[in-house]
Structure formats: C-alpha cells, structure tokens
Amino acid sequence: MPMFDILELVILFLSYYLTRKISKKAHILEFWLFIFIGGFQRVYHNGTFVYENPLSGRVFEKEEILIKVLSKMFGQLVNSSSLEMSVWKVLFSNELIQKYNIRFPSEREFISEDIIFDTEYYAKANRVVMSSDVGYYYCDNEDSLTTKYNPNRFDLQVKLYLELIERVKRLKIYEVSIDRLNATLIAVARYSIKLEQKFSFRNGLIQSKRNIKEICQNSVLKNALISFKSKNVNFQSRVVNCLIKNNCINFLFGIMFIKNNLLKK
Structure with a gap:
C-alpha cells in the first residue's frame, strides 16, 4: 500500500507550488518542514485492532496544528476524537529536528518522552498531513514495560x-x-x-x-x-x-x- 494516497499527494504538491509562486525566495526546506501521521495496526494475543486516524485526509497548518492536532494527543475524552501521541507511527522532518535541535529527553527524566518531543516538534512544524494508511504494526506484549x-x-x-x-x-x-x-x-x-x-x-x-x-x-x-x-x-x-x-x-x-x-x- 502506498504511503500517500492520491489526494494527499495532490494537496502536498499544490501546497509546494503555491509556496514557490508566492515567494520565489522561499527555500524548499520550508515546505518540507512537515509531519505525516499515518494509521497503524495493533496486534493483540486475542485479536487485531486497526487504528484509523480520525483526521485522515486533512492537512493542518501553523497555529491550527497546536489547537487541532497536538492538543488531541494529551488524552482521550468520550465523544471526542483523539490522536495517539507515540512517535512510531509518524514521519518527521530531519531538517526541522536538526534546525531546532529537538531531542528526546531521557526516560529517567520523564515517563513518556514521546509527548515531550511532540510538544517541541509540532510547535515548529509548518504543516501536518493526516492519513489512515497502515504503516506500522504494533505487537502487544503482556510483559512489556508499560504493563509491569x-x-x-x-x-x-x-x-x-x-x-x-x-x-x-x-x-x-x-x-x-x-x-x-x-x-x-x-x-x-x-x-x-x-x-x-x-x-x-x-x-x-x-x-x-x-x-x-x-x-x-x-x-x-x-x-x-x-x-x-x-x-x-x-x-x-x-x-x-x-x-x-x-x-x-x-x-x-x-x-x-x-x-x-x-x-x-
């Protein structure tokens, strides 16, 4: 299965074209400072759960990234969509990570270093692309650290x-x-x-x-x-x-x- 569906590719390249059209001085890296959030499949000992991104097919930019994307990673509420905060289902821009020296804190410092990383990265990103394409398979382990x-x-x-x-x-x-x-x-x-x-x-x-x-x-x-x-x-x-x-x-x-x-x- 391709990583991006046709609609997402069209949105991405139109965004890039318009960015270049508006300002010829814009550097290509400014366009690629984005995030791709996909779906994933969680495999349990008694079955399989396929996570579908509730915001699939949408693109968020600048201020709305924090309000409509990052905030949904902080927890689940009844009758309200939420987003998995773990980084293993996300494609990040290495250019942005290096530009702002974004790093994961030590697990000894925070129990969930992923969400700390998220708060720093999403605050710097230009756009977020959402998809439900399964790009990660997570095998549930009853003996993992989270269950001990x-x-x-x-x-x-x-x-x-x-x-x-x-x-x-x-x-x-x-x-x-x-x-x-x-x-x-x-x-x-x-x-x-x-x-x-x-x-x-x-x-x-x-x-x-x-x-x-x-x-x-x-x-x-x-x-x-x-x-x-x-x-x-x-x-x-x-x-x-x-x-x-x-x-x-x-x-x-x-x-x-x-x-x-x-x-x-």
Whole structure:
C-alpha cells in the first residue's frame, strides 16, 4: 500500500507550488518542514485492532496544528476524537529536528518522552498531513514495560503532568488541552491502583492498600478530579473516579480484584 494516497499527494504538491509562486525566495526546506501521521495496526494475543486516524485526509497548518492536532494527543475524552501521541507511527522532518535541535529527553527524566518531543516538534512544524494508511504494526506484549509493576509509576505521571501543564500554557493551548491532560492523569491513577491490587500478593496487602491511599490523597490528582468533567469518561470509570475522590480504599481494592481476576479478557 502506498504511503500517500492520491489526494494527499495532490494537496502536498499544490501546497509546494503555491509556496514557490508566492515567494520565489522561499527555500524548499520550508515546505518540507512537515509531519505525516499515518494509521497503524495493533496486534493483540486475542485479536487485531486497526487504528484509523480520525483526521485522515486533512492537512493542518501553523497555529491550527497546536489547537487541532497536538492538543488531541494529551488524552482521550468520550465523544471526542483523539490522536495517539507515540512517535512510531509518524514521519518527521530531519531538517526541522536538526534546525531546532529537538531531542528526546531521557526516560529517567520523564515517563513518556514521546509527548515531550511532540510538544517541541509540532510547535515548529509548518504543516501536518493526516492519513489512515497502515504503516506500522504494533505487537502487544503482556510483559512489556508499560504493563509491569513500577512503584513510582504514578509519581512519574504526576511529574509529566505538571511539565505538560507548563508547556501548554507557553504554547497558549491550555484551555483546549487541560481536560485531556486531567483525563490521562486520572486514567493512570486508576491503572496504578489496579496494578497495586494485582501485585498485592508480592508487596503485601497492607503495603498495597497504603500505596493506593497515597495515590488517592495526592494533591495534584485531587485538583484534577475537582476540575475534570465527569461526562468525559464512561460510567465505569466515573464510579472509580468517585471512589478515588472519596478515598474509598477497600472498595477500590475490591473492584480492582474483580477486574484483575474475574473480568480478564
């Protein structure tokens, strides 16, 4: 399957022609400072999921890149399209990366270095081209780092959250980003609690419940829960969010036991 469909090629070359027509002094690199975001196929042990880019066929330029593209990478909301923030499905311009010396931060510094890179790269790009053409195959691994227990997972997510808050303020997209950032922080809190229950056999019941309590009482999370609109998540998640908000440790432990042991897919 070709990387670009015919419509996208036409759009790209028309953009280039018009750019050259308007200013003969324009350098060709100015046109190629763009991003191509494609689709991907995620392969699970029990089936396959094909991701279709919700903005496929569209081209975004300059200011709308931050508002309509980057902001959608910060989290998922019910009844609203979102974009996968991982860089492995994207074609980037090396010229732009070298020109602005854009680099990935260390994984030791931020738990998700991709989104940090995104905030710097998308802020410099001239245009973004969207497609659903599958150019990447992601094989889900139940033993990957993202599914393993990390006692510092939630604390690292809070650190990332606070960093992204400052970045979206500087980029002037705070209002369109904050609900998604809150949604991600709260989702990671739920997942971290789920892992605490799952590994309670190893860490001990008392320690696991203590860790769950610390997550629930985190001041950053509490503020996010207060400002987050509950309609932005499904009913199940809404119930768990309410339990977190009210420090219902035993109820949370019980629900996560059911999810971990009785509702396995």
